[in-house]
Amino acid sequence: MVVALEYRSRVAGRGQGRAPITATAAHLGLTTDRVADRLGCSARSVRRMIHDGSLPARRVGPLWIVDEADVRNYAARRPA
Numbered sequence: 464m465v466v467a468l469e470y471r472s473r474v475a476g477r478g479q480g481r482a483p484i485t486a487t488a489a490h491l492g493l494t495t496d497r498v499a500d501r502l503g504c505s506a507r508s509v510r511r512m513i514h515d516g517s518l519p520a521r522r523v524g525p526l527w528i529v530d531e532a533d534v535r536n537y538a539a540r541r542p543a
Contacts, residue, residue, distance in 0.1 A: 492521075492528040501534055502541075512537070 495506040495513075502509070512518035513527055518537050520527045 491523070492530045493534060495527050495529070498529050498534055502538060 493501070495509040498509045498518075499506045509518065509529075510527060513520040513529070518529060519533045520529045522528070
């Protein structure tokens with residue numbers, strides 16, 4: 464199964480403002496919005512966790528992608 468994602472550029476003057484990203488669903492992982500839903504926090508907080516190194520992630524185009532196992536590990540070691 465192939466999943467196509469679209470994003471809208473927030474910076475004016477960057478082409479049409481949209482660019483497709485295609486990836487295999489099994490390898491895609493979770494976006495910051497999905498991780499935020501699972502952890503009960505904001506997507507901004509998830510990006511902060513990624514940038515400070517407490518949550519591993521990789522870039523796919525403009526998106527941060529997090530493996531489900533890394534989200535489970537983070538949730539398990541997260542303070543209550």
